[in-house]
Amino acid sequence: MDTNTAGIPTLTIKLVLLGESAVGKSSIVLRFISNDFTESREPTIGAAFLTKRITRNDKAIKFEIWDTAGQERFAPLAPMYYRNAQAALVVFDITNEQSFRKAQNWVEELHEKLGDNIIIALVGNKMDLLTMQGEISNRAVNEDEIQNLCQQENLLYFEVSAKTGKNIQEVFQAVGEKIPFPTHNVGRTSEHDLTITDDQRIDLESTTVEGARETGGCNC
C-alpha cells in the first residue's frame, strides 16, 4: 500500500472540476494523476472519480477528484458532485472566449450555492496552443478581465497546459495549501486506500516547470 504516507496525518480534499466541454478537464486530471496525456480522449459522461496523494511538508494530502462532464445537458448533475467539495477547479480554454464565459457562470453558481466554503481555482488551459503572430496573440480571453474576476470572486488563477504538464502540479499544490489541516481530519484507514498514486509516480520534480508561476497575477 501507500508506504509513503501511511501513518502520517492525511488531509482529504474533495475537489471537483467544472468547465465547458473539451476545455481539458479530464486531461488536467490525467496529467496530475499519472503524468500522462492523450490527444483525443472520449468525452466524459456523467463524471469520473479519481484520487491522488501528494505530500505537503511532512503531511499528506489526498485528493478525491470528481471530474465532471462538460456538456450543458449534464449540468444538472453537477451539484451532486460539488455539493460536498472543498475545492473546485473551474477550467476554461484560453483560446476560447466562450469557455471563459461558461467558467464565469460556474464560479457564480458555486459561490451562490456554497458561499465561501469552497476554494476555487480558475484554470486557463491549453497554454501550449498560444502562439504569437507578431503582436497578435490567439489568446481569446482578456487578461484584465481574468484578473478582475479573480479579485472579485477571490479565486486562485493558473494558466496551465495539460499537454506539456506546465503548472498542473502547481494548481493542486496551491489548492492543497489553501485548505487548513484540521487536527481531527485524518484520512480514511490506509488499509483500504487504493490510491492511484502508488504506482503512478507523483514525481513533482519531473513536471515542475520554472517555478510556480502564476501567470494571471492575482495572488489571492
Add this chain to the structure above:
Amino acid sequence: MHERDRTSDSSSLVTSLMKSWRISSASSSFASKKPSLYKMNTTEPNSLPSSYASSARKDRRTSDGNFEAMAKQQACTRRTSNSNSPLRYVSPTLSTASNESPRPALLLRQHHQRHHNHQQHRHSSSGSVNNAGSNGTDPNKKSDRYFKDLDEDWSAVIDDYNMPIPILTNGGFGSPVVPTRSSSRRSTSSSINSTSNVGPSVVRNSSSSFTYPQLPQLQKEQTDDPKKMQVEIENERDAQELNSIIQRISKFDNILKDKTIINQQDLRKISWNGIPKIHRPVVWKLLIGYLPVNTKRQESFLQRKRKEYKDGLKHTFSDQHSRDIPTWHQIEIDIPRTNPHIPLYQFKSVQNSLQRILYLWAIRHPASGYVQGINDLVTPFFETFLTEYLPPSQIDDVEIKDPSAYMTDEQVADLEADTFWCFTKLLEQITDNYIHGQPGILRQVKNLSQLVKRIDADLYNHFQNEHVEFIQFAFRWMNCLLMREFQMGTVIRMWDTYLSETSQEVTSSYSISSNDVKTPVTPTEPRVANFATPTKDFQSPTAALSSMTPNTVEDSSKMRQSSLNEFHVFVCAAFLIKWSDQLVDMDFQETITFLQNPPTKDWSETDIEMLLSEAFIWQSLYKDATSHWL
C-alpha cells in the same frame, strides 16, 4: 428459508436453471455447501399452474429468497467459464442430444410463456422439460429422475417462472448421473445428425405464434478426468464451434433468402443469440424496423429513404438554413474523440460522415439535440453497415481500412443514410434519455438500484454503507448503453440482442417525406401506442396475446415499455452483480474506481452472451414485479 420440500411432476426451467448453476458451481469449486444454496423456499405448496393468478406476488417473494443464492452462483459460473472450463455455449441444436429431443419446441414454448405469465399453461409442465438430460441415453427418463431425486423441493415454485434459460447439457462433474464418455460423444454426433434433419424446421417448429429469442445454451462436457480429456474436449469444441457457425448461417439464410415476407419473429428470436457477420447489416436493418420485411418493397424503400436523407442534408446545409453553431461545434469537437482507439474513426472521411449524420439528427430532434454519448451510439451502425461494402473475407478489417479507399461517394451517401435512419430508430426508443434533465436515464438508474436491492441485498447495503450512489457509476452505463464498458466487437454482439429487444412499434413520425423536412421530429411527441403489424403473417407478441388474454391493454403497455431500456437495466444489473463478490470488500473509492474501469478488456462474445442470458433471466423473473416498483 426451507419451509418444506415439495414434490411435483412438473419440472421447470427454473429448476434446470438452478441445477445448471449448481452443477457448474459444484464442478468449479467442488463446493460442499450445496444444501444451503439449493434448497430454496417454496412459499406455497401448490403453486402450480392453477395458481397463476396469484403468481406475481409469490414470484417476488420466492425469488427474493432464491436469488440471493443465484447471484452468488452466477459468480461461480462466471469464473468457471473464464477458466479453462468446458462450460460454454453452443448452438441450441448442437447440444440437442436426442433426435426426439423436444428442445426446439420447448424453447419456443418457453418464449411463448414469457409472454404468458398470467396465462394458464398446464401443458407446459409436461415432463419433457428436461434440459439437463441430454446425455444421449434416454434423456427423458434420466433427467426426470435426476430432477426428482435432487430438486423436488424446487418443483413447486417452478411453474410460475417460465422462461428460457441457459441450459447445461451433459450433466457436469457434480452430476449424479454420470454417463460414460462414449455416450457423451455419441450425443454430440447425434446432435449434429439430428440438426441436419431438424435444423431447417426448427424455426417453424412452433405450435404457437410467439417466438422469442432462444438463449444460448450452456454445454458442459462430460468427463471424469478433466486433465486427460482436455485436448479431446478442445478439439470437439473447435469442431462444434465451426459447426455451430455454419448452422447459424444456414438458419439465417433460411429466414432471409428467397422469402417474400421475412418472418420478423423468427428473425428476432434467432438474432437474440447473435448474428453472423455476413448477415448482420441486413438483419439489423430489419430488426430496428428500417428495412421492410416485405422483400419486394425493400429496394424501392431504400431508394426513397436514401434520397430523403440526401435531400435532408441538402436542405440543412443550404443557405436558407442557418447553421446551429453550438451544436455543430459540439459535434465537431466530439467526432475526433469518438472511439479514439479505433483507426476507422480517425479517417477524415468517416469523421465527416459521422458529423453529418449526428448534426442532421440533432437539428431534427431539437428536444434532445446532440448529447454526448450518442456519438458513441451511432458507431456500431456505421461500422456494421460498412461491412456491406467489403468483400466477406475482409469484413474483419473494417476497423482499419479507410472507407474512402473502397467506396464511391454514392455508396458513402447510402451508408450514411442507412446509418442515419437506423440510428434515428434506435434513439426513438430511448428518447427520454437525452431530453432535458435526462429523465430516462435517471429512471433507469433508479430502477437499477431497486433491482439490485432485491436481487443482491448485500451489495445494495454495502453501497449504502459506503455512500456509493448508483448514479455515480451507472449514469454512463445508461447514457452510452454500456458501450464504454466493452470493446467494440462485444458491443456489436450485444447489439444483436438489443436490437432483437427493440419494440415493434412504428411511430407516425418515422416516415418523413421530403416535404416535412422542415418540421423537426420532436422526440417528446407521444409514441404511437399500437404495435405495427407490417404484414399479415407477422403477428406481434402483444397482438397475439390480445386474442388470448383478458388484460390486453395492460400487457401491451407493459410490453411497450419493456423494450430496450428495460432490458438494458437488467443487463446493467447482471453486469453489476457479476462483480458483487469483489465489490462487497471495496470501499467507496475502490468501488467507483473499479466500476469506472471494469476488467472487461478481454471479454469475449461468450462472456457477453452469458451476461445477456443472466439479464434475460432476471427480466423474466422480475418483469411483473417490476411494474410495482420500477
